[in-house]
Amino acid sequence: MAVIEQWGLFEFALEGPQDGNPFIEVAFGARFRFQHREIDVPGFYDGAGIYRLRFMPDVPGDWEYLTYSSASQLDNLPGKFTCVTPSADNHGPVRVHNMHHLAYADGTPYWQVGTTCYVWTHQGDALEEQTLETLKNAPFNKMRMCVFPKHYTFNANEPEYYPFEKLENGAWDFERFNPAFFQHFEQRVADLLALGIEADLILFHPYDRWGFATMDAEVDDRYLRYIVARLAAYRNVWWSMANEWDLMKAKSEADWDRFFRIVQENDPSQHLRSVHNWRTFYDYNKPWVTHASIQIVGVSMNLEPIRDWHKQYKKPIIIDECCYEGNIPDRWGNITPQEMVRRFWESTIHGAYAGHGETYLHPQDILWWSKGGVLHGQSSERIAFYQRILEETPPQGLEPLETGIHSFKWAGVPGQYYLGYFGIHQPGAAIFNLPDGQYQTEVIDTWDMTITPLPPSETGKFQVELPSKPYMAVRVRRVTT
Amino acid sequence: MAVIEQWGLFEFALEGPQDGNPFIEVAFGARFRFQHREIDVPGFYDGAGIYRLRFMPDVPGDWEYLTYSSASQLDNLPGKFTCVTPSADNHGPVRVHNMHHLAYADGTPYWQVGTTCYVWTHQGDALEEQTLETLKNAPFNKMRMCVFPKHYTFNANEPEYYPFEKLENGAWDFERFNPAFFQHFEQRVADLLALGIEADLILFHPYDRWGFATMDAEVDDRYLRYIVARLAAYRNVWWSMANEWDLMKAKSEADWDRFFRIVQENDPSQHLRSVHNWRTFYDYNKPWVTHASIQIVGVSMNLEPIRDWHKQYKKPIIIDECCYEGNIPDRWGNITPQEMVRRFWESTIHGAYAGHGETYLHPQDILWWSKGGVLHGQSSERIAFYQRILEETPPQGLEPLETGIHSFKWAGVPGQYYLGYFGIHQPGAAIFNLPDGQYQTEVIDTWDMTITPLPPSETGKFQVELPSKPYMAVRVRRVTT
Numbered sequence: 001m002a003v004i005e006q007w008g009l010f011e012f013a014l015e016g017p018q019d020g021n022p023f024i025e026v027a028f029g030a031r032f033r034f035q036h037r038e039i040d041v042p043g044f045y046d047g048a049g050i051y052r053l054r055f056m057p058d059v060p061g062d063w064e065y066l067t068y069s070s071a072s073q074l075d076n077l078p079g080k081f082t083c084v085t086p087s088a089d090n091h092g093p094v095r096v097h098n099m100h101h102l103a104y105a106d107g108t109p110y111w112q113v114g115t116t117c118y119v120w121t122h123q124g125d126a127l128e129e130q131t132l133e134t135l136k137n138a139p140f141n142k143m144r145m146c147v148f149p150k151h152y153t154f155n156a157n158e159p160e161y162y163p164f165e166k167l168e169n170g171a172w173d174f175e176r177f178n179p180a181f182f183q184h185f186e187q188r189v190a191d192l193l194a195l196g197i198e199a200d201l202i203l204f205h206p207y208d209r210w211g212f213a214t215m216d217a218e219v220d221d222r223y224l225r226y227i228v229a230r231l232a233a234y235r236n237v238w239w240s241m242a243n244e245w246d247l248m249k250a251k252s253e254a255d256w257d258r259f260f261r262i263v264q265e266n267d268p269s270q271h272l273r274s275v276h277n278w279r280t281f282y283d284y285n286k287p288w289v290t291h292a293s294i295q296i297v298g299v300s301m302n303l304e305p306i307r308d309w310h311k312q313y314k315k316p317i318i319i320d321e322c323c324y325e326g327n328i329p330d331r332w333g334n335i336t337p338q339e340m341v342r343r344f345w346e347s348t349i350h351g352a353y354a355g356h357g358e359t360y361l362h363p364q365d366i367l368w369w370s371k372g373g374v375l376h377g378q379s380s381e382r383i384a385f386y387q388r389i390l391e392e393t394p395p396q397g398l399e400p401l402e403t404g405i406h407s408f409k410w411a412g413v414p415g416q417y418y419l420g421y422f423g424i425h426q427p428g429a430a431i432f433n434l435p436d437g438q439y440q441t442e443v444i445d446t447w448d449m450t451i452t453p454l455p456p457s458e459t460g461k462f463q464v465e466l467p468s469k470p471y472m473a474v475r476v477r478r479v480t481t
Numbered sequence: 482m483a484v485i486e487q488w489g490l491f492e493f494a495l496e497g498p499q500d501g502n503p504f505i506e507v508a509f510g511a512r513f514r515f516q517h518r519e520i521d522v523p524g525f526y527d528g529a530g531i532y533r534l535r536f537m538p539d540v541p542g543d544w545e546y547l548t549y550s551s552a553s554q555l556d557n558l559p560g561k562f563t564c565v566t567p568s569a570d571n572h573g574p575v576r577v578h579n580m581h582h583l584a585y586a587d588g589t590p591y592w593q594v595g596t597t598c599y600v601w602t603h604q605g606d607a608l609e610e611q612t613l614e615t616l617k618n619a620p621f622n623k624m625r626m627c628v629f630p631k632h633y634t635f636n637a638n639e640p641e642y643y644p645f646e647k648l649e650n651g652a653w654d655f656e657r658f659n660p661a662f663f664q665h666f667e668q669r670v671a672d673l674l675a676l677g678i679e680a681d682l683i684l685f686h687p688y689d690r691w692g693f694a695t696m697d698a699e700v701d702d703r704y705l706r707y708i709v710a711r712l713a714a715y716r717n718v719w720w721s722m723a724n725e726w727d728l729m730k731a732k733s734e735a736d737w738d739r740f741f742r743i744v745q746e747n748d749p750s751q752h753l754r755s756v757h758n759w760r761t762f763y764d765y766n767k768p769w770v771t772h773a774s775i776q777i778v779g780v781s782m783n784l785e786p787i788r789d790w791h792k793q794y795k796k797p798i799i800i801d802e803c804c805y806e807g808n809i810p811d812r813w814g815n816i817t818p819q820e821m822v823r824r825f826w827e828s829t830i831h832g833a834y835a836g837h838g839e840t841y842l843h844p845q846d847i848l849w850w851s852k853g854g855v856l857h858g859q860s861s862e863r864i865a866f867y868q869r870i871l872e873e874t875p876p877q878g879l880e881p882l883e884t885g886i887h888s889f890k891w892a893g894v895p896g897q898y899y900l901g902y903f904g905i906h907q908p909g910a911a912i913f914n915l916p917d918g919q920y921q922t923e924v925i926d927t928w929d930m931t932i933t934p935l936p937p938s939e940t941g942k943f944q945v946e947l948p949s950k951p952y953m954a955v956r957v958r959r960v961t962t
Binding site: 328332 | 811
């Protein structure tokens with residue numbers, strides 16, 4: 001009997017009908033049983049007469065299943081496997097934790113530190129493997145990535161695989177998926193899983209010259225069911241309905257609501273779900289949205305509105321796009337590394353998480369933000385340092401605090417832990433007035449990556465010297481006796 | 482007969498009654514005549530039986546006057562003087578020019594580059610003379626300064642002079658001005674005039690431990706009439722009703738309206754008038770306001786709202802306070818020199834003018850922003866460089882343009898002159914699509930203070946390389962043939 005670890009991927013394949021159009025004509029799934037629980041899991045046609053079904057068991061013990069299908073060959077076939085406790089690096093899928101935060105299913109905090117390589121899986125194996133090699137040594141634990149290829153500045157190349165077969169006349173056959181496309185794509189999702197990186201899969205996006213942004217509703221919906229059937233058993237998957245949903249003029253808000261519900265209904269593992277904006281937010285208060293995936297408009301350097309969203313949505317806030325470190329002409333793609341790092345820290349102080357990207361001009365148009373490759377900038381090293389501080393925050397997650405110091409905002413746990421950040425400001429001193437107790441203050445240079453501990457205070461009222469430089473933070477922790 | 486240059490200061494003194502309270506009991510003024518024009522000018526009591534009257538003639542030729550007074554000694558006394566063309570450095574008072582801009586009365590453009598030393602005239606001669614020496618070598622052509630002394634952090638010292646006499650019980654005699662106070666103050670205004678610096682006189686402010694912020698309406702109004710009578714003939718005077726008017730809780734909006742009208746009615750020379758905010762703007766659309774004097778709230782780094790104010794007020798916009806270069810704990814007083822300079826450039830690109838200040842911690846609490854002294858920072862040198870670029874802009878003034886480049890805003894004259902600024906962004910290139918013509922582009926490093934001309938373009942469509950550094954500007958001028 002198969003042995004699968006908890007949150008591992010159980011998969012089986014069956015031979016079935018090849019005639020007609022199996023993508024459309026054959027229904028296929030299985031009902032999984034664990035003690036009193038029953039879970040219906042959709043399978044999918046993988047071409048060449050092969051039908052597959054994947055499932056991520058979420059509890060150790062003996063599981064059974066029974067297939068169902070419109071094809072008698074595939075119907076009513078029983079099976080079972082044993083689910084065992086997970087290996088050391090497997091903490092399960094990421095879930096919402098403590099309202100504004102995230103944790104793996106086993107309770108381990110997940111401190112989101114994202115990056116974006118929109119179409120890295122469409123660049124051919126050499127570059128894709130270089131991207132994976134880069135990620136191995138980078139701080140990022142989430143990758144934002146599109147399913148469909150991208151048409152845009154710096155993105156003139158054709159992808160190696162297309163998601164649909166072609167008709168004889170050269171048009172897409174939107175009734176037939178190309179299994180090779182999805183096999184390749186899911187291998188890349190698995191590659192990220194092996195690196196401990198969450199894959200935030202962008203299901204639609206507007207930057208398109210092939211017609212994938214303007215398919216009709218029937219094709220959209222079938223595509224969603226297909227990709228969810230193929231990928232929902234990978235524990236590192238997140239679903240992002242779109243990159244810049246409000247730029248996809250062919251779709252209405254009702255379409256987006258429907259997409260969310262299709263994903264929600266077809267994903268047995270209930271991965272995280274959101275959608276990313278250009279200028280207009282989708283209503284993140286809708287019940288099927290698990291967290292807010294936000295692009296901050298490039299012109300604004302002020303991240304304090306995060307505090308309002310925090311209260312408004314009562315869900316994790318991820319600033320997935322806040323401009324990219326780089327030097328392309330476009331305003332959204334030429335902030336300094338200092339500013340990229342500042343936006344991570346500011347997001348944290350306001351109770352949110354952030355996302356990185358790089359857009360340096362490159363002779364072959366290999367920009368990290370879209371194609372991956374190697375990192376050219378100076379922010380990722382500082383983001384790794386930031387990540388270390390983040391991972392040392394209290395496990396319940398940092399909440400933005402109402403009171404600050406000298407008009408600078410804080411995050412923390414009142415009376416216990418405070419993280420403050422001065423950004424472009426360069427105070428030479430700060431005066432604290434905290435609840436009674438002794439406190440240990442550390443002065444953190446977020447750019448030069450140093451942590452300088454100061455002698456513990458006598459009381460909650462104390463003053464510290466600061467080095468009159470920008471990009472400094474302070475960490476204040478109560479001394480426990 | 483006296484000879485006074487145009488926009489110079491004509492003054493005469495008369496001996497009059499000393500008994501009772503001349504400040505209250507004696508009305509005194511003169512009607513000036515130039516050809517068909519008649520102008521009533523208030524005089525003032527200067528103590529010790531001396532009554533003075535000052536007047537700034539605005540046109541060359543022969544002027545006559547006749548005094549009027551409730552005291553017979555001072556009444557119906559004739560006089561005359563000849564007004565001659567001004568000397569080379571005398572361009573007259575600053576006026577609104579071309580709706581959003583400023584010019585001296587002789588038409589010379591006035592490119593406002595301000596600084597703030599709120600109470601520099603209350604620091605004793607040694608420090609005050611050092612301030613003047615500093616200003617001699619600094620780029621600033623406007624000083625924001627309070628009439629009354631200041632009580633605030635870093636401002637614990639008592640002033641040398643007080644504006645009122647004291648009663649025997651030690652309370653202020655709000656019915657008797659202290660002429661020595663005003664004599665000293667107006668000497669400092671004259672000192673600024675000698676340096677070519679406009680004196681933006683702040684008539685009220687909230688930072689007070691003496692009671693000057695909470696005088697009753699009768700005293701307020703008498704004080705306004707008195708200071709206007711004393712100072713309106715200095716051509717470098719501007720009137721600012723308040724610093725942070727909305728923090729002066731003892732006064733209503735109707736009080737401020739009345740203050741404006743008193744100044745307007747009593748100033749024969751109609752100097753510029755505005756009022757400065759903390760969080761809430763006074764309605765700059767009111768007809769007695771000549772320009773908007775704005776504090777940008779410290780937390781915001783985004784200066785684009787200037788463009789809205791530009792359209793809303795149709796008056797010059799001066800960002801008189803946009804935080805200060807320094808390292809004090811307070812958020813408004815610890816921006817980097819880079820950020821201070823950035824705010825000047827951003828203001829310009831959006832069609833406004835800006836103001837500087839410095840707040841570096843000092844062992845004797847001598848912070849430029851309040852007391853003057855010497856400059857410790859790095860922004861003023863770059864502001865001098867900025868001033869050079871500003872003075873080379875078209876004389877009609879830079880208007881913000883609706884279209885930009887790569888989402889960066891421009892100011893200029895369409896088809897003729899464009900000034901663009903990239904701020905913290907670091908593009909490696911920019912692509913231009915201007916009206917047909919040949920253009921000369923210069924790449925300006927606003928921090929390192931270099932100007933690099935590029936070869937002229939062939940057409941309006943061209944691309945330029947940029948150095949992938951922050952704080953760069955570009956100046957694009959049509960090549961005239």
